Amino acid sequence: xxxxxxxxxxxxxxxxxxxxxxxQLGRMLVLAAARLGLKAHVFSDKSxxxxxxxxxxxxxxxxxxxxALARFAAACDAATFEFExxxxxxxxxxxxxxxxxxxxxxxxxxxxxxxxxxxxxxxGLQTPAFAEISTEADAGPAVSRIGTPAVMKTRRFGYDGxxxxxxxxxxxxxxxxxxxxxxxxxxEGFVDFAFEASVIAARARDGDFVVYDPPTNVHENHxxxxxTVPSKLDAAQVSRARxxxxxxxxxxxxxxxxxxxxxxxxxxxxxVNEIAPRVHNSGHWTMDACLVSQFEQHIRAIxxxxxxxxxxxxxxxxxxxxxxxxxxxxxxSESCGALHLYGKKERKPGRKMGHITRLGPKTLPQI
Amino acid sequence: xxxxxxxxxxxxxxxxxxxxxxxQLGRMLVLAAARLGLKAHVFSDKSxxxxxxxxxxxxxxxxxxxxALARFAAACDAATFEFExxxxxxxxxxxxxxxxxxxxxxxxxxxxxxxxxxxxxxxGLQTPAFAEISTEADAGPAVSRIGTPAVMKTRRFGYDGxxxxxxxxxxxxxxxxxxxxxxxxxxEGFVDFAFEASVIAARARDGDFVVYDPPTNVHENHxxxxxTVPSKLDAAQVSRARxxxxxxxxxxxxxxxxxxxxxxxxxxxxxVNEIAPRVHNSGHWTMDACLVSQFEQHIRAIxxxxxxxxxxxxxxxxxxxxxxxxxxxxxxSESCGALHLYGKKERKPGRKMGHITRLGPKTLPQI
Numbered sequence: 001x002x003x004x005x006x007x008x009x010x011x012x013x014x015x016x017x018x019x020x021x022x023x024q025l026g027r028m029l030v031l032a033a034a035r036l037g038l039k040a041h042v043f044s045d046k047s048x049x050x051x052x053x054x055x056x057x058x059x060x061x062x063x064x065x066x067x068a069l070a071r072f073a074a075a076c077d078a079a080t081f082e083f084e085x086x087x088x089x090x091x092x093x094x095x096x097x098x099x100x101x102x103x104x105x106x107x108x109x110x111x112x113x114x115x116x117x118x119x120x121x122x123x124g125l126q127t128p129a130f131a132e133i134s135t136e137a138d139a140g141p142a143v144s145r146i147g148t149p150a151v152m153k154t155r156r157f158g159y160d161g162x163x164x165x166x167x168x169x170x171x172x173x174x175x176x177x178x179x180x181x182x183x184x185x186x187x188e189g190f191v192d193f194a195f196e197a198s199v200i201a202a203r204a205r206d207g208d209f210v211v212y213d214p215p216t217n218v219h220e221n222h223x224x225x226x227x228t229v230p231s232k233l234d235a236a237q238v239s240r241a242r243x244x245x246x247x248x249x250x251x252x253x254x255x256x257x258x259x260x261x262x263x264x265x266x267x268x269x270x271x272v273n274e275i276a277p278r279v280h281n282s283g284h285w286t287m288d289a290c291l292v293s294q295f296e297q298h299i300r301a302i303x304x305x306x307x308x309x310x311x312x313x314x315x316x317x318x319x320x321x322x323x324x325x326x327x328x329x330x331x332x333s334e335s336c337g338a339l340h341l342y343g344k345k346e347r348k349p350g351r352k353m354g355h356i357t358r359l360g361p362k363t364l365p366q367i
Numbered sequence: 368x369x370x371x372x373x374x375x376x377x378x379x380x381x382x383x384x385x386x387x388x389x390x391q392l393g394r395m396l397v398l399a400a401a402r403l404g405l406k407a408h409v410f411s412d413k414s415x416x417x418x419x420x421x422x423x424x425x426x427x428x429x430x431x432x433x434x435a436l437a438r439f440a441a442a443c444d445a446a447t448f449e450f451e452x453x454x455x456x457x458x459x460x461x462x463x464x465x466x467x468x469x470x471x472x473x474x475x476x477x478x479x480x481x482x483x484x485x486x487x488x489x490x491g492l493q494t495p496a497f498a499e500i501s502t503e504a505d506a507g508p509a510v511s512r513i514g515t516p517a518v519m520k521t522r523r524f525g526y527d528g529x530x531x532x533x534x535x536x537x538x539x540x541x542x543x544x545x546x547x548x549x550x551x552x553x554x555e556g557f558v559d560f561a562f563e564a565s566v567i568a569a570r571a572r573d574g575d576f577v578v579y580d581p582p583t584n585v586h587e588n589h590x591x592x593x594x595t596v597p598s599k600l601d602a603a604q605v606s607r608a609r610x611x612x613x614x615x616x617x618x619x620x621x622x623x624x625x626x627x628x629x630x631x632x633x634x635x636x637x638x639v640n641e642i643a644p645r646v647h648n649s650g651h652w653t654m655d656a657c658l659v660s661q662f663e664q665h666i667r668a669i670x671x672x673x674x675x676x677x678x679x680x681x682x683x684x685x686x687x688x689x690x691x692x693x694x695x696x697x698x699x700s701e702s703c704g705a706l707h708l709y710g711k712k713e714r715k716p717g718r719k720m721g722h723i724t725r726l727g728p729k730t731l732p733q734i
Contacts, residue, residue: 036706036707053423054398056419288658305697313680333673336658341403344404
């Protein structure tokens with residue numbers, strides 16, 4: 001099959017979707033693909049990946065194992081990834097062999113916090129003030145410019161609060177930078193937001209675009225605790241959130257589902273906190289409250305299928321099941337919610353083990 | 368693990384559910400198990416079984432291959448089947464090694480139409496008049512007793528209209544019986560029903576019992592075309608349908624999901640057409656219109672988990688995608704319905720390839 005054909009013809013039922021990464025997001029992508037009659041091949045560097053248990057085929061190998069990657073790409077009709085921290089070289093190598101969505105540009109823009117923030121600003125959108133820290137000498141001036149309190153974050157490979165430190169003084173900044181082993185970082189101004197929200201959207205190969213109702217999100221210890229729809233956003237904010245996602249997706253010529261995490265400021269304005277080039281924890285409620293979930297939507301987009309309706313038929317509260325909370329699986333299974341467990345072998349503090357979504361009759365966002 | 372322990376302790380997340388049969392019902396059971404963090408091992412005698420593509424493990428072997436069955440049973444923490452025509456010996460062999468639900472009694476009662484009908488009558492429920500035909504000499508008297516038009520059906524192994532013949536004369540009966548190679552059969556009186564319905568219910572190990580709203584069903588060429596909820600049953604009929612399912616489930620000491628196909632007569636009475644000791648095509652809409660689908664409900668029951676809520680949050684129309692209709696998958700994917708494709712390699716006339724469920728705001732059954 002030529003690359004042109006791969007890029008334009010939709011993957012027919014029976015075709016194979018390749019997924020780089022084997023965590024719960026990969027697992028739920030596999031299940032969504034299966035519902036559409038598509039097979040999945042999961043590539044992960046962890047031999048006990050939860051997504052392996054449901055995939056038609058899997059490869060357990062290093063992301064730098066080119067022979068394994070080449071075999072994986074050859075076995076797939078379209079490919080994607082479940083996390084944005086796959087090495088750029090890996091993505092490029094796979095993309096040369098099979099249609100990979102989202103593409104290299106989306107990955108490059110979202111793997112580095114400084115690049116991502118400059119991209120957000122270039123679209124005319126707001127994001128918290130930031131200063132780049134490349135050497136120890138940058139720490140003092142950054143603190144002077146941004147002020148305190150602030151947050152230092154490594155430019156790459158951070159998630160769930162990993163690679164972050166709270167900064168109150170210039171000394172804190174020097175210390176935190178040393179703690180990051182002088183990895184290129186940014187200092188980000190502290191935003192005294194009213195609450196957090198996110199917007200989950202999908203863009204098809206032909207530019208078609210759909211958005212789910214944005215949820216309000218609550219984090220605990222930097223980990224998502226709960227997402228609620230309808231959110232506390234008013235109608236104008238919902239419309240602005242949609243516009244933000246649309247502008248970012250078009251700006252990246254994006255294909256697939258993307259999530260934009262938002263700070264909702266006390267003056268009502270929306271600031272982009274982060275872009276996730278993938279399905280997102282704050283969109284898990286779509287599995288039970290929408291006809292087409294974010295996972296199916298992503299599979300549809302990357303397989304070249306028409307997007308489905310993002311409409312929700314119910315109000316929803318999605319709560320994560322974290323670490324030892326999963327030991328209560330029997331009690332959780334008694335509750336009147338949709339229970340999802342990820343098949344992870346070991347419970348560890350902070351580890352996302354599952355989630356539960358409670359539904360209620362659909363109400364409209366407050367106006 | 369002792370058999371007693373197997374029978375009483377629920378299968379914890381990470382445990383393995385064994386499924387005999389690898390068609391679309393098995394596939395959807397695997398997907399439901401995965402959602403709960405359970406693994407699946409599928410046993411089928413067809414090497415291209417759709418359920419293999421999503422199962423953590425599979426065995427392709429004959430249902431009489433005892434070594435393979437023993438290995439399968441040893442690998443599972445609980446087992447079930449997706450079709451009622453597995454050989455009784457196979458079920459008994461597996462049941463000696465791992466908790467098999469529904470049990471041998473349920474299977475025995477539903478594998479043979481004559482036994483099933485006598486069981487239904489013994490519960491004080493109605494079923495169409497019938498006469499047993501064991502030899503050619505039984506044909507004439509059967510036609511005299513039942514009258515015409517009537518339907519001859521083999522006692523065993525019939526589905527989707529296979530093993531059935533319409534009978535207008537005693538000669539027809541003799542001919543049909545010969546056509547069935549003199550397999551033990553029944554002659555069933557023709558019921559001039561108003562419409563068809565079914566009731567899908569689940570019973571847990573501890574006797575807990577839940578019922579889904581019964582759908583109206585429309586068949587074409589003996590194959591289910593469409594199921595609609597709410598049905599055309601009035602409130603009293605819905606309540607009677609629930610009672611029928613409850614009495615049958617208790618009578619079988621049933622564990623799992625069962626379906627009861629009903630004829631709704633012109634006088635408003637309900638006759639039991641058939642009992643299916645498994646998840647059922649007319650319950651597929653529960654995947655999209657209920658928090659807990661019939662597939663998850665079955666997994667919960669056989670794994671010893673608490674049953675979930677059978678409440679539906681939407682009206683639903685489920686339409687099967689049969690044979691060549693699946694060639695239109697791209698057009699079907701554009702429609703505002705929840706699309707399910709089963710991953711079957713070949714389209715054949717009458718073959719169930721997928722289904723699509725359209726949802727609407729929830730209304731109550733007519734009163």
